[in-house]
Amino acid sequence: MKLLVTGVTGRVGRNFARSMIASGHDVRGLVLPDDPGHDGAIEDGVDVLVGNLRDPESASAAVAGVDKIMHLGAMMLWGSESMNPTLMDDNIRGTFNLVHAASEAKIDRIVFASSDEVYPSLLAKYLPIDESHPREPYSFYGLTKVAGEEILQYYYRANGLPIAIARFALVYEPWESVSPKGTLGGFLFYDGAMRFVRSRAGDAFADSLAPAGESAPDLLLPRDESGTPWMFHCVDVRDIVQGLTLLLERPEAVGQAFNLSGPAPFSYGEVIPYLAEKAGLTYLDATIPAQPIRIHHSIAKARALLGYDPQHDVFRSIQDGLAATTT
Numbered sequence: 240m241k242l243l244v245t246g247v248t249g250r251v252g253r254n255f256a257r258s259m260i261a262s263g264h265d266v267r268g269l270v271l272p273d274d275p276g277h278d279g280a281i282e283d284g285v286d287v288l289v290g291n292l293r294d295p296e297s298a299s300a301a302v303a304g305v306d307k308i309m310h311l312g313a314m315m316l317w318g319s320e321s322m323n324p325t326l327m328d329d330n331i332r333g334t335f336n337l338v339h340a341a342s343e344a345k346i347d348r349i350v351f352a353s354s355d356e357v358y359p360s361l362l363a364k365y366l367p368i369d370e371s372h373p374r375e376p377y378s379f380y381g382l383t384k385v386a387g388e389e390i391l392q393y394y395y396r397a398n399g400l401p402i403a404i405a406r407f408a409l410v411y412e413p414w415e416s417v418s419p420k421g422t423l424g425g426f427l428f429y430d431g432a433m434r435f436v437r438s439r440a441g442d443a444f445a446d447s448l449a450p451a452g453e454s455a456p457d458l459l460l461p462r463d464e465s466g467t468p469w470m471f472h473c474v475d476v477r478d479i480v481q482g483l484t485l486l487l488e489r490p491e492a493v494g495q496a497f498n499l500s501g502p503a504p505f506s507y508g509e510v511i512p513y514l515a516e517k518a519g520l521t522y523l524d525a526t527i528p529a530q531p532i533r534i535h536h537s538i539a540k541a542r543a544l545l546g547y548d549p550q551h552d553v554f555r556s557i558q559d560g561l562a563a564t565t566t
């Protein structure tokens with residue numbers, strides 16, 4: 240099979256492309272001009288095409304002659320309103336350009352990387368969040384994913400383009416579970432976790448946890464006022480690769496959206512002491528007088544229709560992440 244992967248130099252794209260190439264498929268990757276991952280993609284065996292999804296001609300050139308498309312290219316930006324025009328151009332216009340070109344080229348399948356940001360995860364109406372939960376994003380990034388999903392669904396409905404949608408939870412490579420610089424580490428290590436405490440419980444409370452002059456602990460174990468630790472659900476990139484492969488291959492995936500998350504949510508009350516012990520780190524166990532973080536996705540639909548079977552819970556990722564950083 241000849242496959243186009245957009246976002247091939249990113250966290251997910253790199254791992255997915257390597258897996259597809261190892262299985263004997265030809266992978267073309269669309270790579271932005273000046274992308275530092277350009278040479279690494281070539282070393283991985285990707286047929287690199289330099290271009291930008293914002294440009295319709297790049298999109299048409301990228302889809303020419305491919306059987307299927309894995310659309311992972313996007314900007315992940317939060318916060319300032321000034322980022323919204325970038326998100327509009329790369330994520331919404333970029334997805335339109337690619338899907339339109341895919342429809343003209345009559346490709347066999349296009350899979351789109353959406354996100355759990357389409358849901359109001361911190362204000363969920365019920366848990367676990369399944370695919371029927373209202374899509375009511377609170378970030379402009381999440382809005383671009385809703386728009387991308389709608390563009391795909393339109394081309395499926397009106398033009399018969401075979402589409403599938405994956406809504407990822409937070410994705411991490413194993414090293415990112417054991418480093419403050421990693422996507423998951425940003426939720427476990429003290430400075431990253433304090434961003435959430437600060438936004439939920441206010442500056443005065445956050446400052447009182449680590450008085451000036453005292454050295455901060457490495458990790459944070461936040462609890463709500465009844466003593467229940469916060470809960471989080473995320474996914475190891477190796478499981479995302481498994482899920483995306485199923486969405487690309489299984490006929491049951493066509494026209495459908497699937498949550499792709501890890502085997503189960505985790506409690507900070509288990510993971511923080513575990514990581515502290517394994518990595519020799521300190522942690523602060525703190526009661527946070529604010530609405531707790533509780534994120535839990537249902538992956539029952541992907542399990543039932545596709546046979547998705549994620550293998551890497553967060554403890555396994557931490558073990559693998561520590562093994563990789565100490566060798």
Ligand SMILES: NC(=O)c1ccc[n+]([C@@H]2O[C@H](COP(=O)([O-])OP(=O)(O)OC[C@H]3O[C@@H](n4cnc5c(N)ncnc54)[C@H](O)[C@@H]3O)[C@@H](O)[C@H]2O)c1
Nearest residue numbers: 246248249250251291292311312313329352354407409410
């Ligand atoms: N990482 C997560 O936690 C997470 C969670 C939910 C959804 N997603 C989605 O999954 C996909 C992959 O995520 P990732 O973690 O690998 O992201 P990443 O930031 O590591 O990689 C994004 C890739 O998209 C490319 N890209 C951005 N704009 C482009 C454009 N205009 N034209 C061509 N390429 C462009 C970048 O160069 C990069 O290769 C993205 O669509 C992201 O929105 C990621």
